[in-house]
Amino acid sequence: MRWTIKPIPKPEKTKQLVEALKVDPFIAQLLVQRGVETYEEARQFFRPTLNDLHNPYLMKDMDKAVDRIEKAIQNEENILVFGDYDVDGTTAVSLVSSYLKTFYPNVATYIPDRYDEGYGISFKGIDFASDNDFSLIIALDCGIKSINHVTYAKERNIDFIICDHHRPGEFLPEAIAVLDPKRDDCTYPYDELCGCGIGFKLIQALGVNRNQTIEDFIPYLDLVATAIAADIVPMTGENRILAYFGLQVINAEPRPGIKALIHQIKKQTLDITDVVFIIAPRINAAGRIKHGNHAVELLTEFDFEQAQQFASEIEQYNSDRKDLDKQITKEALLQIEENQEKERFTTVVFQENWHKGVIGIVASRLIETYYRPTLVFTKSGDFYAASARSVSGFDVYNALEACSEYLEQFGGHMYAAGMTLKPENYENFKAAFEKVVQQTIHPDLLTPEITIDTEINFTDITPKLTRILKQFEPFGPLNMTPVFLTKKARDTGYGKPLGQENEHLKLFIKQNNSEGIPAIGFGLGNKLEVIKDGRPFDIVYSIDENEWNGKVSLQLRLRGIIPNENYE
Missing domain, CATH: 3.90.1640.30 (inorganic pyrophosphatase (n-terminal core))
Structure with missing residues (x-):
């Protein structure tokens, strides 16, 4: 994982929002990062109204x-x-x-x-x-x-x-x-x-x-x-x-x-x-x-x-879909491992009896393991049909357009697309797609990235902050859940793995003399060694709520943990 902190945007706009909204500088920074630069834009952001819909x-x-x-x-x-x-x-x-x-x-x-x-x-x-x-x-x-x-x-x-x-x-x-x-x-x-x-x-x-x-x-x-x-x-x-x-x-x-x-x-x-x-x-x-x-x-x-x-x-259909998705993903991963060639810039797999209804989900699953623009093909009548999924920052639609001479039809978006081709064009298309991606993708995009909005300390996490962050919802592309970096955090001794295979991590974290905050790290069970024995570590997280037995409490949802580099 690459940790990338967003650059501080337009300091003068941030300063104006601090004064206009009477908020902490990093809240104003979060707003400007989302294209909210004026008091009026902030009003529309925090107080959506149906009257702002266009004619x-x-x-x-x-x-x-x-x-x-x-x-x-x-x-x-x-x-x-x-x-x-x-x-x-x-x-x-x-x-x-x-x-x-x-x-x-x-x-x-x-x-x-x-x-x-x-x-x-x-x-x-x-x-x-x-x-x-x-x-x-x-x-x-x-x-x-x-x-x-x-x-x-x-x-x-x-x-x-x-x-x-x-x-x-x-x-x-x-x-x-x-x-x-x-x-x-x-x-x-x-x-x-x-x-x-x-x-x-x-x-x-x-x-x-x-x-x-x-x-x-x-x-x-x-x-x-x-x-x-x-x-x-x-x-x-x-x-x-x-x-x-x-x-x-x-x-x-x-x-x-x-x-x-x-x-x-x-x-x-x-x-x-x-x-x-x-x-x-x-x-x-x-x-x-x-x-x-x-x-x-x-x-x-x-x-x-x-x-x-x-x-x-x-x-019931959804239950059947889950079973198919699990089985085909397993078969696709096996196919990739068995055919592992030189370093590739794409993942392209095919099996004629794969269920067409789940190949898009399978493509997303494969990206979780092999972080590459991915195509999953199956047979559809006389043609091969595929679902495409992409990695963050790479336009797979444009890549398909560059190979369109081999395709019967295609359509979609930057991150998800579909296509059909004749079986005799499969190998040529596969080679062309690999070549186009190799020539156009930035190498950094082949490593998953955690984009961090800003660095804060635990003392910044107040009830007022959590109330304001709730008003950032609903979240989605270009208004993602704010992600924070905090350095030199320590587990208070309660850190333990969770899950059938100890794949998750539950912690109770402090920074300096702050109050402890519970945290959960899904898929971070392998970081147990990093947080043991009171050693300091840096964390990337979003501020979340945990609902249990009708009670709602603050918790950090961890995205990444690394040892603090200044620790000796």
Whole structure:
């Protein structure tokens, strides 16, 4: 692990915030690091309000999208709401379809089969629309590169509205409207919305004609917050506002489907981390193991008893997903060990019978062991399909684009992507991908990094600090949980390993004459020798809360421990 302390940003801005907010300098520093530089920006950061959401009509083609939907309603056309099978896609489909159904009955949903149709808009889906007299398809979280599909639909007198957040290619599909803030010609003020977020802006715009206010859309924010958390989009701007209020809905009055999931896990209050690691994997499991339709059924069900039945089925899918994930990861690690060649800059593995629904998770697991841009391939029909995951700071999408001559199709983001290729192109692609990464990645990026916000002492950790840090939530990319460095800490003699294989570490730490603070270090069991016998050590950590038997207490969540270098 590399420990990297962020540079002190814009000292003059930090000083101005100290004076304006009456906070400690390191709190002001944390804010400036997150792009919060003025009193007004601090007000928006600490006091999110739905009034700060942008006018949806600022998005390119929004007026065209709304006009076409209103025309479809006027003419009593059938509308098909189409979306990807992951969390972002299924929440987006659930959101837009359930909103439309509040005032118009001729609405149906379609989620492509991950194994039969693959990612995104499918010809089979368009054929379904044609056979069932749908004349308008609203595509969510996909479609920005579906030029041939949209043309195919037009030939069958089916119009498309595309709501996507992925990067466009050189040309856009000839849809009635293409809502994507990442379009070069779109001047919408915020371009980091997820697919469900774009869907939310669409229903917000439709609400204008119905004299609805933003308060009418609050019940939909549990879906939007779930998608924001799952899709790992920046926790800034509109995303942060939507996630903030969405979490309130999740914890106070979620829709029956989400309530049923929470009911199964028996947790009182959920934060954004719980949504990422508890809610999202269960919604995802439907599309990974069975079919994404099961997630939409759950999220659009209004009878709680029926929702509980759906949630129970999804719980089983999630259990199956865990078993597959564990087994395939084991096989992939074995394959890497057996084929260990010269030092490589990438990890690329393939086995034709690996379950396509979990290869993305497996790619993430492999990065935990071999910290490299990683591709996990399996057979999908006549093609090989892969999920890509990247290391912090490296754009895997750009790397795939540089090798696109060998690919049939690809799409995604900086850190996660998917692709298909012909089997005969696999070896050439693998060599090209290795070469591109080798030539473009900075060597430092091949070692995991802990990024530290600032150094503090234990005397700085006060109830006031913990209250302020709580207000930094919800956390996510570009607003990560603050990470601190403290030097010359010592265990008070209570340090002990935890876990079946002693893989974790529990401590009670002091610094100088400070009061002791309990700490937990997951995966740091091997650091027991460093902290023994009262020896000083340096720690990197976030300030956390531990809930036990209804009591909440302060604890440090350790990220790293090293011997203090000045100790003799």
